[in-house]
Amino acid sequence: MADKVYVDNNEATAAWNTVLFDRFSQYRHIFVVALKRFGDVAIAGQPPRSGDRILDIGCGFGDTAQQLASVAGPESHVVGVDAAERFIEAAQEEAAAAGVENVEFRVADVQTEALSGPYDYAFARMGTMFFANPVAAMRNVRQSLRPGATLVMVVWRRKLDNEWMYRSEEVVDRHVPKPNAEESEALTCGPGPFSMANADTTGDVLKAAGFEQMTFRRVDIDMFVGQDPAEAVEVALALGPAAETVRLAGDDADRVRPLIEQDLLALAGEYQTAAGEIVAPASAWIVSARVPDAG
Structure with missing residues (x-):
């Protein structure tokens, strides 16, 4: 896929507010559960303190904001922000239904607002x-934090170490000419899920944004990607690198979709457990950084 130059977050926001929201909602039982396992490790390793004011960046459905509010206790206050209005609406509804009072959610583009x-x-x-x-x-995030405050974020490590995403994209690439993202009318999610996979690059971003004392902790899990091969194929073609290639390719992908699905079913069989579920290795960085003290 040809590299695309992004000048703002408008296209990514539109994608997350439409097709990606729909697909994330449909397969929430897979994606949110998997991501929560990484988030749990990050929060347990560097939890907020009791009574902290907390910012949850890209809060999605708001489940992490509720979790942070519980960890930091009733005297804390969590603000969850997301550029996609539909995620914020869902987060507000779910927090209200759960009776969580020390969270609030706002639609905001973290880069500019x-x-x-x-x-x-x-x-x-x-x-x-x-x-x-x-x-x-990240500079905007840093400017919203007090001196000495802590940033903790979870980001994917390199695609090669996230086997289901990497190998499912390879399957699609065998059948579909690489689309030109600049020419396609399909929405993309911006730079993509692996834009912070390189620790050196991400460290440089945080340093340029004004953070210090960056640390990177590798966390590997076995990620559930489907209750059976058929669902794993649906997931691969719903969200992630393979799915984006298929969306951008349009008719070129539709013509060979049966072949793609056939090969993905075979791939899923390599990761099938005795219980029939599809489970594949996944890897992320838990990144921490600190705002310099005042003076």
Whole structure:
């Protein structure tokens, strides 16, 4: 796929507010459960303190904001932000239904809009990889934090170490000419889920944004991607690199879709457990950084 130059987050926001929201909702039982396992490790390793003011970046359905509010206790206050209005609407409804009172949710483009604050702690579970200008976005986050505050974020490591996403994209690539993202009318999710996979690059982004004391902790899990091969194929073609290639390719992909699905079913069989589920290795960084002390 040809590289695409992103000048703002408008296209990614539109994608997450439409097709990606729909697909994330449909397969929430897979994606959110898998991402939560990484988030749980990150929060357990560097939890917010009791009473903290907390910023949840790219909060999605708001489940992490509710979790952070519980960890930090009733005196804390969590603000969840997401550029996609439909996610914020869902987050507000679910928090109200759960009776969680110390959270609030706002529609905001982290790259360009004021995030209020000052916050004591910022968290992001796979919510920072889609910025057109990550330095500007992370600088905005840093400016919303008090001196000495902590940032913790979870981002995917390299695609090669996330086997289901990597190998399913290889399957699609065998059948579909690489589409030109600049020419396709299909929406993309911005730079994509692996834009922060390189620790050196991400460290440089955070340093340029004004953070210090960056650390990277590798976390590997076995990620559930389907209750059976058929669902795993649906998931691969719904969200992720393979799905984006198929969407951008349009008719070229539709013509060979049966062949793609056939090969993906065979691939899924390689990861099938004795119980019939499809489980594949996945890997992420837990990144932490600190805002310099005042003076």
